Amino acid sequence: MxxxxxxxxxxxxxxxxxxxxxxxxxxxxxxxxxxxxxxxxxxxxxxxxxxxxxxxxxxxxxxxxxxxxxxxxxxxxxxxxxxxxxxxxxxxxxxxxxxxxxxxxxxxxxxxxxxxxxxxxxxxxxxxxxxxxxxVEGTWPTLELYGPGYTEIWKSLYNKFELDFESSLDLSQPDEYWRRYxxxxxxxxxxxxxxxxxxxxxxxxxxxxxxxxxxxxxxxxxxxxxxxxxxxxxxxLGGGRDALPEGYLDGDVTCHYRLFPLLYARESDRVVEVLEEVASPNKIKKVLKQYEPMKRMIYQGRGEKVRALFDRDHLPRKEQAIRNTIKRNGFWMR
Missing domain, CATH: 3.90.550.10 (Spore Coat Polysaccharide Biosynthesis Protein SpsA; Chain A)
Structure with a gap:
């Protein structure tokens, strides 16, 4: 909205x-x-x-x-x-x-x-x-079978810089679940x-x-x-996870798309509309077409082919599954 x-x-x-x-x-x-x-x-x-x-x-x-x-x-x-x-x-x-x-x-x-x-x-x-x-996904740390857990790893870092670890935790999340940290x-x-x-x-x-x-x-x-x-x-510095209300950045106001195949696969119609509108002026198009993924994805229609592979309301839970589908269809670029 x-x-x-x-x-x-x-x-x-x-x-x-x-x-x-x-x-x-x-x-x-x-x-x-x-x-x-x-x-x-x-x-x-x-x-x-x-x-x-x-x-x-x-x-x-x-x-x-x-x-x-x-x-x-x-x-x-x-x-x-x-x-x-x-x-x-x-x-x-x-x-x-x-x-x-x-x-x-x-x-x-x-x-x-x-x-x-x-x-x-x-x-x-x-x-x-x-x-x-x-x-964000829980990309770090990756726990070893007999190694330290999330609490031990993160607490060691807070201790290193003399920071209060307990006040950083989201206590509504289970112990040893990555979102708690x-x-x-x-x-x-x-x-x-x-x-x-x-x-x-x-x-x-x-x-x-x-x-x-x-x-x-x-x-x-x-x-x-x-x-x-x-x-x-x-x-x-006194900040935290609740310092900015949700829904603005990475929401209505900005989109961190990361790679063009991922943008076309999973982002909203509004994001695609903005991309194609701002890329359309001739003076910009002439420059962007020098970069092959933009040339193919935006200007030659490969992005729409990627978009047709997915239902935005029922995307795979893991990003890797999205990547694999795009690659299987021969549309992956970066």
Missing amino acids: ARKASKQANFNIMIVGHKGRLQYEAILFAASLRANSPDFKGRLIVAEPQPGKNWWDDPRIKQDDVRATLESLGAEIIPFESPYFGQHYPYANKIEGLAALPEGEPFVFFDTDTLVTGDLMSVPFDFDRPSASRR LYFNAGFFYYKCPKLFGERFLKYAHDIKWDMPSELVCQSLDPWLDQVALPLVIHS
């Missing part, structure tokens, strides 16, 4: 700009923001990693037409350095890139594979209480200051990666490191 606009204070938005897929997704994000949130007055910052000791392959956006299109949509491409992660763990772009944002100004980070489908100014952010996406998808997060949030996020991620508690010795941190550190950061 439509959301009424609130008297939301201005804030900045950060997405990551990187050569390859992300640069084209950034165009779609910027175009959907301008189309569906015309009252947004903050800065749209496309944080761009720079070549350096941790990038042996130059990550910058090379195409002049991509840069020009982003700028025509009101985006600012701002460089940042990668002193700790870079190409070793590119998911940390969302952590190290926070240094590109102005200190002391509220921000919302979005993964680049997000569409704005409604008015962001209607979202009742409380920038003093950070939160993040709850559209604070866990987010890192597809969006927000706070009142990117410097405070970014420095803490970087410290926690760095310390978990290079000085992990013994309880994590059997756990994979690639690609989960950002989502392991994120709830600790949010809890330490």
